[in-house]
Ligand SMILES: [Zn+2]
């Protein structure tokens with residue numbers, strides 16, 4: 647592994663991947679930083695670092711409290727204030743860590759010299775597994791958290807596009823009839839939630855087998871911290887996924903997997919870019935070579 651790690655380990659050096667209708671920009675290396683910006687969805691998953699490009703995004707989802715994912719949450723908030731962005735950004739985080747987060751944010755502000763009387767919490771929204779929540783400034787998008795297993799409490803999430811569609815029984819009616827029913831206040835539409843993208847965040851490989859709904863998202867972003875043979879046990883001990891677990895799932899459920907793109911993040915910092923790419927090329931099953939992409 648004689649390679650220059652300078653860019654690969656520079657958390658402000660962003661990667662960019664086209665994932666269906668939207669771009670994912672950011673960085674994710676285990677222990678260093680993870681932040682994944684989706685400008686088209688006005689959304690960022692985790693804030694382990696906060697480049698200027700993330701500042702304008704109004705919705706931030708936090709998977710868990712580890713510093714490489716959470717460290718710059720309040721930097722995001724204070725940079726917005728500094729840059730005069732009037733909109734209140736919204737931070738979605740697990741209800742289980744909400745109280746701790748409030749204390750942490752308050753302590754950090756006071757450490758930075760904010761008077762305790764003047765301190766105000768940013769807009770934090772506690773979320774619970776499988777409770778869909780509409781994004782504050784994107785009424786067409788819903789976020790649904792799900793539990794994942796990690797070394798500390800952590801959650802993943804799926805973003806859904808929300809639509810109202812005509813109920814099946816009204817599909818073939820002429821326009822005049824539809825208008826007439828509307829005027830009579832007949833409920834002619836139903837709610838539809840289309841999955842767009844799922845993030846597992848940091849998690850054990852078992853999440854791939856317990857949260858099988860993630861395989862229905864057109865885009866799945868999942869961690870793959872460890873790659874090498876002999877590291878399987880260590881992956882479990884540290885609360886992370888080993889590449890062999892992803893491969894096992896792909897081989898077992900190949901044709902049932904609906905994801906168009908499976909984006910692997912959070913590789914251990916000991917692997918070089920070349921080593922990651924070579925390993926994936928060698929080990930990912932042929933049918934998934936195009937779909938599985940390393941976020942490096
Ligand atoms: Zn991490």
Ligand SMILES: [Zn+2]
Pocket residue numbers: 710712796848
């Ligand atoms: Zn973690």
